[in-house]
């Protein structure tokens with residue numbers, strides 16, 4: 001979801017509009033102006049219909065945003081940062097940094113969105129009730145009341161990653177006290193719901209309502225993908241939760257001389273099954289326990305910054321990241337935090353520092369290998 005427009009920030013959260021949202025805007029405006037309004041409110045002029053349809057679409061957009069802000073508000077209250085809110089073709093998504101820590105907080109964050117939608121449905125419904133006789137007010141208000149209720153109900157379908165799926169996960173988690181089980185149940189429910197949408201969509205296509213059918217199948221396909229990705233992510237988080245850096249890191253600190261040409265580093269070390277990172281030491285200085293810190297670090301990503309023709313003439317120290325600029329971690333750091341630091345700073349490994357000394361390295365590869373092996377051993 002790269003192609004998006006920044007709209008501003010609310011409570012410090014950047015609000016983005018994915019370009020696919022314009023498709024929905026046009027579609028909704030068009031169906032409102034050409035279908036809903038002339039049928040249910042025939043007294044409106046053509047110009048009035050189009051203006052009202054566009055305004056209603058914008059209010060619908062505001063309603064979806066309010067729904068997401070409901071999630072975001074409670075996530076922040078539980079101390080979970082919200083990276084962004086993006087509105088796109090299927091509605092909105094609030095990027096919440098991590099899994100809530102308790103079933104209770106997961107429940108509140110999940111239910112907050114549909115609760116906001118239901119509340120808005122009530123407000124628009126109430127306003128419609130008192131303005132029923134005024135067509136140009138009643139038309140948008142009735143539609144907005146209905147769509148917000150639909151939004152609340154649709155999101156409460158108990159299939160992950162819909163809000164209802166999260167509520168289900170929180171419930172199983174609370175009753176079983178077992179997050180892994182809860183995550184599995186939620187993921188399975190998500191698959192069932194996703195394939196349900198797909199099946200109904202395909203059924204519709206063969207029964208003549210092609211556009212509806214394709215749309216439903218598309219939602220099913222989207223839910224299926226999102227459910228699978230979400231399951232993997234929370235599963236990974238769960239596996240990392242109880243681990244610390246020193247349980248996974250290697251104590252090996254591969255060293256090279258600052259004068260080693262990059263060509264030699266690549267051909268004799270990296271390409272021959274060596275690690276993807278090296279500590280650079282000044283020529284003539286040994287590096288032993290209690291010694292000074294290394295000069296810097298070179299990783300594969302540094303090597304790729306130099307064109308291959310230049311490798312023989314480039315010494316390692318020229319492409320290395322100086323020691324002072326390295327992002328490091330400690331042996332006691334929790335693995336989730338360390339992985340997050342790697343993600344945020346876009347590095348594949350972190351030197352591990354204890355008492356001002358380099359004691360080892362934690363790399364992303366090691367973490368994945370650790371998890372893979374652990375799951376093999378537990379089977």
Ligand SMILES: [Zn+2]
Pocket residue numbers: 067068071113114155163
């Ligand atoms: Zn929601």
